[in-house]
Amino acid sequence: MSSVARPSYRVVVVGAGIVGLYTSLHLARAGAGPILVIDRGFLSSGASGRNGGGIRQQWETPATVRLARESVAAYRRFGREFGYNPWFRQGGYLFLAENEAELAHLRRVHALVTSEGLPSQVLSPEEVARHIPGLAPGAVVGGTYLGSDGTLYPFPAVWGVYEAVRSLGVEVAFGVEAQGVEAREGRVRAILTSAGRLETSAIVNAAGGWSAEFSRRAGLSVPNTPTRHEILATEPMKPFLDPMVARVSDGLYFSQTMRGELVGGLTLRDGAGVAQGMPSSARFLTEMSRALVRLVPRLGSLGVLRAWSGFYDDTPDGFPLIGEDPRQRGFYHANGFGGHGFMLAPATTLRVARAVLGEPTDLDPNLFAPARFLDPRRPAPVERLQLG
Amino acid sequence: MADAPERRFLFDGAARSARSGETLLAALTRGDLPRLQRSIRYHRPRAPVCAEGYCTGCLVRVNGRPNVRACRYVPSDSDVVTTENSWPSPRFDMYGAFDYLFPRGLDTLHGFRRPAWATRAYHRVIRRLAGFGRPPDATAPIAAKLPAVRTSVDVAIVGAGRSGRAAAARLVEAGVRPLVVDRDLDPAPVPGADLLGRTTATFLPPPGPDGFTLLGFQEPDRGVEVLARRVVLATGAYDASLLFGGNDHPGVLTADGALGMRDASGRPPFRRAVLVGGDARADAVLGDLAEWVEAVVAPGPIQPGLVRRASDEEIPLYPRTLLLRAHGRSRVRSVDLRARGGGTKFSLDCDAVVLAHRRLPTPQLFFQVGARMQWHGGTGAYYPVLTDSLATTVAGVFAVGSAAGFLGPASVESGARAADAVTDRPASDGGALARVPAEGPSELEGYYRELWREPRSGKWVACPCEDVLLTEIEEASARGYRGMEVIKRYSGVGTGLCQGRYCLPDALLVLSMLEERPPSDVGYITQRPPVVPTPLAAFAALASTDRPPEAR
Numbered sequence: 001m002s003s004v005a006r007p008s009y010r011v012v013v014v015g016a017g018i019v020g021l022y023t024s025l026h027l028a029r030a031g032a033g034p035i036l037v038i039d040r041g042f043l044s045s046g047a048s049g050r051n052g053g054g055i056r057q058q059w060e061t062p063a064t065v066r067l068a069r070e071s072v073a074a075y076r077r078f079g080r081e082f083g084y085n086p087w088f089r090q091g092g093y094l095f096l097a098e099n100e101a102e103l104a105h106l107r108r109v110h111a112l113v114t115s116e117g118l119p120s121q122v123l124s125p126e127e128v129a130r131h132i133p134g135l136a137p138g139a140v141v142g143g144t145y146l147g148s149d150g151t152l153y154p155f156p157a158v159w160g161v162y163e164a165v166r167s168l169g170v171e172v173a174f175g176v177e178a179q180g181v182e183a184r185e186g187r188v189r190a191i192l193t194s195a196g197r198l199e200t201s202a203i204v205n206a207a208g209g210w211s212a213e214f215s216r217r218a219g220l221s222v223p224n225t226p227t228r229h230e231i232l233a234t235e236p237m238k239p240f241l242d243p244m245v246a247r248v249s250d251g252l253y254f255s256q257t258m259r260g261e262l263v264g265g266l267t268l269r270d271g272a273g274v275a276q277g278m279p280s281s282a283r284f285l286t287e288m289s290r291a292l293v294r295l296v297p298r299l300g301s302l303g304v305l306r307a308w309s310g311f312y313d314d315t316p317d318g319f320p321l322i323g324e325d326p327r328q329r330g331f332y333h334a335n336g337f338g339g340h341g342f343m344l345a346p347a348t349t350l351r352v353a354r355a356v357l358g359e360p361t362d363l364d365p366n367l368f369a370p371a372r373f374l375d376p377r378r379p380a381p382v383e384r385l386q387l388g
Numbered sequence: 389m390a391d392a393p394e395r396r397f398l399f400d401g402a403a404r405s406a407r408s409g410e411t412l413l414a415a416l417t418r419g420d421l422p423r424l425q426r427s428i429r430y431h432r433p434r435a436p437v438c439a440e441g442y443c444t445g446c447l448v449r450v451n452g453r454p455n456v457r458a459c460r461y462v463p464s465d466s467d468v469v470t471t472e473n474s475w476p477s478p479r480f481d482m483y484g485a486f487d488y489l490f491p492r493g494l495d496t497l498h499g500f501r502r503p504a505w506a507t508r509a510y511h512r513v514i515r516r517l518a519g520f521g522r523p524p525d526a527t528a529p530i531a532a533k534l535p536a537v538r539t540s541v542d543v544a545i546v547g548a549g550r551s552g553r554a555a556a557a558r559l560v561e562a563g564v565r566p567l568v569v570d571r572d573l574d575p576a577p578v579p580g581a582d583l584l585g586r587t588t589a590t591f592l593p594p595p596g597p598d599g600f601t602l603l604g605f606q607e608p609d610r611g612v613e614v615l616a617r618r619v620v621l622a623t624g625a626y627d628a629s630l631l632f633g634g635n636d637h638p639g640v641l642t643a644d645g646a647l648g649m650r651d652a653s654g655r656p657p658f659r660r661a662v663l664v665g666g667d668a669r670a671d672a673v674l675g676d677l678a679e680w681v682e683a684v685v686a687p688g689p690i691q692p693g694l695v696r697r698a699s700d701e702e703i704p705l706y707p708r709t710l711l712l713r714a715h716g717r718s719r720v721r722s723v724d725l726r727a728r729g730g731g732t733k734f735s736l737d738c739d740a741v742v743l744a745h746r747r748l749p750t751p752q753l754f755f756q757v758g759a760r761m762q763w764h765g766g767t768g769a770y771y772p773v774l775t776d777s778l779a780t781t782v783a784g785v786f787a788v789g790s791a792a793g794f795l796g797p798a799s800v801e802s803g804a805r806a807a808d809a810v811t812d813r814p815a816s817d818g819g820a821l822a823r824v825p826a827e828g829p830s831e832l833e834g835y836y837r838e839l840w841r842e843p844r845s846g847k848w849v850a851c852p853c854e855d856v857l858l859t860e861i862e863e864a865s866a867r868g869y870r871g872m873e874v875i876k877r878y879s880g881v882g883t884g885l886c887q888g889r890y891c892l893p894d895a896l897l898v899l900s901m902l903e904e905r906p907p908s909d910v911g912y913i914t915q916r917p918p919v920v921p922t923p924l925a926a927f928a929a930l931a932s933t934d935r936p937p938e939a940r
Contacts, residue, residue, distance in 0.1 A: 083501075085496065085497060293928045301924075307917055
């Protein structure tokens with residue numbers, strides 16, 4: 001049923017989530033030639049339509065902090081640039097520590113973030129309580145806070161970039177699955193899709209939770225693992241919570257949206273992969289509710305409105321895969337965002353596009369290059385602030 | 389009832405009383421439709437619509453707890469009840485100015501982007517408009533300190549209506565003691581069975597190795613977890629809504645709502661209603677409410693039984709008639725009508741519109757558990773695919789009654805037949821039971837097509853919970869967005885408190901028309917748990933571990 005317009009493209013992007021769409025935007029703006037974006041589902045069916053909308057700049061490595069800061073700037077001007085209002089509200093991001101070890105960890109993050117020129121703060125339990133009305137006494141030993149972090153509505157951001165790329169002539173085809181890659185002499189020649197074989201010299205794998213599967217179909221082993229994460233929303237209330245709150249110990253996070261709903265999740269490790277689909281679970285509903293009620297007891301009578309789930313595309317070191325795969329020229333990775341694709345998309349996709357266009361990028365290959373996992377002797381920094 | 393002890397409570401500062409066992413809504417109704425809420429965006433006046441805990445028309449604050457559905461709450465002595473989301477009162481609300489200021493709606497998708505320096509102010513204003521109530525008071529009692537209900541049974545039956553009871557009775561005959569879960573606040577006992585009343589089955593995930601885990605919510609605060617080897621779903625049906633101008637005005641009620649409010653307080657909250665519908669449901673409703681019905685208006689033909697009944701009561705009938713608009717912002721006072729096929733427009737005075745034109749199955753648990761569903765065009769709804777013994781495609785889940793498409797005598801029979809299958813008894817009589825027709829299209833598809841050619845006036849609210857206007861759905865479609873899932877994300881339709889119960893069935897037909905493809909191709913929204921909003925504390929009481937899983 002689904003088909004595409006041409007037999008060949010300059011670039012085929014796999015995945016019409018925020019990462020794939022933004023990548024095609026940068027490419028189209030650079031005049032890269034005929035560009036096709038394919039997606040196995042519908043617009044916003046993957047993680048770009050399922051995330052909690054958190055946008056933060058507090059990270060453990062300077063490179064990520066800088067990318068995040070660039071993304072924050074992009075989302076601040078998003079409404080004026082794209083005609084859609086993502087309601088990016090800079091209500092801050094508040095990390096919670098439950099013990100001294102966690103607080104020490106947050107202090108190190110704070111030191112780095114401030115050294116990058118962002119005014120993050122270390123908060124006492126009393127100061128934390130001022131941000132979270134009704135916080136249970138003794139629930140935290142402290143936290144860190146950065147006021148320019150915030151939350152947005154993912155959907156308008158997706159519509160905005162989608163309509164922008166379409167107006168630039170990018171073709172976006174839904175219900176089309178990437179099935180494999182035809183390569184000769186280590187170079188991409190064509191992509192095999194459910195809509196047929198399409199000649200191209202550049203493929204961008206921006207398939208999120210499905211990226212590892214597609215890389216493998218292309219004959220490339222990657223360390224990415226899709227992990228299912230669940231999320232819930234409560235009945236809408238009048239505003240009472242400004243920041244996004246994230247707890248170090250168990251990845252509990254929640255914020256209050258513009259509509260007044262409390263939206264949040266919790267890290268449960270159940271090993272479910274993409275094959276299991278995206279169901280909600282009784283375990284999540286009950287564990288998440290308990291975690292929230294323990295932290296903020298007054299919320300107990302608030303109704304849970306709905307729950308859903310989506311996939312993180314995790315990597316062993318917590319950094320995404322950005323750039324060309326040295327094993328197959330013309331195959332570019334824009335994946336492994338570990339649940340942070342939305343917050344890093346505007347900045348990272350600019351680098352992806354540059355790589356596709358053969359331009360140099362400023363990314364540290366030790367952190368972002370897909371080849372890093374091929375070298376067992378490389379220095380191995382790890383980004384552990386994977387929550388929220 | 390007259391000598392039953394009274395409960396005294398405060399309502400917005402005034403002393404009120406309720407008869408023992410009476411709901412808060414009944415106590416506040418006393419023959420007139422109470423005005424308790426304002427809509428979420430435009431602060432339009434709203435009143436109860438469904439009287440069964442789904443719409444947003446009766447949300448009040450009770451003892452510091454927001455979003456209590458007055459129709460589901462039985463007051464205690466010295467309760468403090470306040471209205472919310474309006475200033476100074478739901479009858480006169482200053483924020484209602486937004487409704488007049490934005491006659492064509494508030495475009496939060498594209499608007500409020502400029503100037504950049506106003507961003508924070510926009511955020512503040514829009515946030516303040518949102519939400520129905522303030523967050524719970526720090527002192528609000530959480531009765532979920534009550535232990536959760538946990539039980540393990542062989543057979544769980546969801547729904548104690550006719551078919552659920554028939555299934556239970558037959559199981560009891562066969563020596564099985566089922567557990568019946570029912571939403572009714574005070575359901576009649578089911579002989580030989582265990583009964584959990586006031587309980588909504590909110591989540592039925594696909595089975596694990598040990599069978600099914602059914603999560604429920606016993607109002608007002610209790611978590612319920614039922615482990616069951618087999619589940620019989622008898623979740624019933626409900627009266628759907630209809631699209632027309634002013635379709636959200638106070639006085640527009642579903643037939644469930646009209647009957648529910650009549651049952652709760654002795655008489656319905658109107659004197660001369662326009663009853664909408666032309667089939668058996670409308671006939672039954674007229675049988676109950678004839679005294680208060682002014683006219684019967686049907687989107688399609690009117691069946692003979694209803695014609696006879698209306699003639700006996702000297703009630704005028706308007707078959708094949710378009711309902712164009714309800715007038716009366718704070719209470720319906722008239723409706724505009726036009727005979728289909730190009731008749732002249734006319735008006736009828738009335739103080740309510742009672743919708744009994746379309747009865748839809750309650751399908752959420754079927755979708756949640758992963759049963760294969762089939763589109764039945766005649767009703768315009770999805771029903772589970774069933775074997776002759778009423779097994780769904782999920783082993784151990786059976787479907788009976790109107791939720792499964794069995795109406796009238798077939799409904800009762802379906803309950804007994806499923807019970808036989810559950811206990812592995814041979815079916816008493818072979819052959820398929822009469823089921824609602826799978827063939828379409830429904831009468832309503834042609835109706836809406838014709839209605840679309842009419843000039844519109846007033847706001848047409850496609851999703852009353854979220855105040856999504858019909859024009860927003862049309863705009864999304866005009867921009868090229870297709871399919872129910874995408875339109876939901878684009879417009880917000882179906883994301884409100886009723887989880888799409890009232891807006892989605894109509895939105896599906898509208899999109900089918902706009903996208904020029906059958907409703908079943910437009911899709912349906914994933915049915916997300918819980919079926920009704922469930923307090924965090926009720927879920928929390930069901931958590932299996934004492935601590936969340938250990939840190940990464």
